[in-house]
Amino acid sequence: MTAKIKLNSASGGGSFSLQAPSSSSNNRVITLPDIADGTLVTSQSTLDATKLSGALPAISGANLTGISSDFVKLSNVASTTSVDSIVFQSLDTATYKAFRFVFAALPVTDGADLNFRFMSGSNVAQASNYSWAIMGVSGDSSHYETMLTNTTTTRIHNGAGNADTEGWRTIIDIVPQTTNDFDYGNNFVSWAGNRRDSSGNYRWESGSSYYKNDSDTDGFNLAASSGQFNKYSYTLYGVKR
């Protein structure tokens, strides 16, 4: 005997059946949702995202498609061991067009500036070819600008205090020059961040720099204008070509 309940449509067309499992050990219970309407999901179904809630089950990354991996985390460090400079050299510029450096640091020397230079292999690019400008906000309706050309370094941010709530917090986008770029096309940097100065005053600053040199570069160097970084944390990302 087939244990099945069959509901025929009123028009005599299709039908809907409920049938119990054949094995005596397979007692199954389907509980209908306690709402006005319910929908059973099959492989032919599409899910209405507006009706989903709660935590999704684990999904393997291998099964995901259409997710871009063009923005790649390369390094992540947080340290309270002082260093004089933070250097990245021989970065993979064949794969990555640009690099994003998310950085926070506290200088040892009160009021030190934050400086940047490109690297070519293990050599610091320090010809007098940096042109840079910073625009800053020092108060409601108060701002300041600084611009220098043909210098040996780029100032990313002005002086930061060395107390715990001072220092710099910034995001720097770095675009090195590589062999396939047109002459003098890249070697530029843009950034936006903030600092608290030696008196604890908050300053917002943004800027951009250009290293007018056709040499290929594949790294960068960050240092305080004086003294070490006391504490720092950073994450370096690569942006694919």
Next chain:
Amino acid sequence: MARFKLVNGEQIDYTAEEETARNAEEAAVKADKDANGYKDDRRYLYPPLTDFADAMYWNSKGDSTKLEAYYAACEKVKTDNPKPS
């Protein structure tokens, strides 16, 4: 003072040449700060130019109160951050 750098996440000592260069650079920065640091200090502290514009407007109407206050604020910034002698 022994100096070191973090290269691709690895701590490396400065070479003697790098240390000499760094010392010279820091000395140059200090000399420049000592001579010109007051300019930056003043720049961040001057009252907003919008206050100056407003003060000029009222001055043109015969009320110099705001303009005098603006000049006094500028004077204080200069006094608090003197040019090195």
